Amino acid sequence: MNHGLYIYKATGESKRVICHNVKRSIRTFKLVRAMAKVKVITDPEVIKLMLEDTRRKILSLLRNREMTISQLSEILGKTPQTIYHHIEKLKEAGLVEVKRTEMKGNLVEKYYGRTADAFYINLYLGDEELRYFARSRLKTKLEIFHALGYEFDDEELLNIMDELLKKEHEYKTEISKEIEEHEDDLKEFSNEDIIHAIEWLAMARMGRDDEVMKLLKRLGEILKK
Numbered sequence: 410m411n412h413g414l415y416i417y418k419a420t421g422e423s424k425r426v427i428c429h430n431v432k433r434s435i436r437t438f439k440l441v442r443a444m445a446k447v448k449v450i451t452d453p454e455v456i457k458l459m460l461e462d463t464r465r466k467i468l469s470l471l472r473n474r475e476m477t478i479s480q481l482s483e484i485l486g487k488t489p490q491t492i493y494h495h496i497e498k499l500k501e502a503g504l505v506e507v508k509r510t511e512m513k514g515n516l517v518e519k520y521y522g523r524t525a526d527a528f529y530i531n532l533y534l535g536d537e538e539l540r541y542f543a544r545s546r547l548k549t550k551l552e553i554f555h556a557l558g559y560e561f562d563d564e565e566l567l568n569i570m571d572e573l574l575k576k577e578h579e580y581k582t583e584i585s586k587e588i589e590e591h592e593d594d595l596k597e598f599s600n601e602d603i604i605h606a607i608e609w610l611a612m613a614r615m616g617r618d619d620e621v622m623k624l625l626k627r628l629g630e631i632l633k634k
Contacts, residue, residue: 448525449585453536475520526600529585533575580611
């Protein structure tokens with residue numbers, strides 16, 4: 410996969426696509442970049458940036474369609490200035506980019522989109538803040554188990570789940586990097602199917618891991634009524 414390749418769909422235009430809509434007096438400039446199916450994020454600072462609530466919502470919205478700052482502002486109930494700040498952070502991190510611009514009279518509207526359909530992150534990169542975040546999310550699951558009537562030692566179960574999640578993240582990160590390297594061979598497959606394939610391949614590798622199997626066995630022993 411060539412991350413630096415821009416695909417231009419135009420006749421007689423080497424750098425951009427220009428569409429002129431006379432009725433609406435709108436000129437559209439499209440710079441079409443092939444969106445990656447999967448992008449692996451290994452920089453802890455970028456992962457922290459992604460996990461911020463507003464940025465996470467922006468990335469979720471942009472997965473479905475390209476949007477302007479004003480559109481995002483209206484949906485999220487934030488000021489355009491606030492959305493612009495978050496978009497700039499996401500752009501700097503290589504997570505979003507300008508997909509096209511539209512000239513409406515003298516005004517230019519930029520439409521933003523994601524750089525990949527799926528971002529795979531690993532919360533177990535040796536960063537203490539991310540590790541704390543991962544364990545905090547697991548504690549919520551323990552509360553659900555208790556509410557369902559399961560009895561167990563919280564610390565033991567939390568440690569088991571934490572180790573299993575760490576293994577899962579490691580394997581999914583490895584597999585996602587393979588997907589990145591072979592993306593040209595996977596063009597005919599949907600993004601959803603590729604993501605499901607990553608899940609199955611990760612399970613297969615975990616099934617061959619003796620440590621994982623011991624942890625799963627103990628998990629089964631703990632979570633039973």
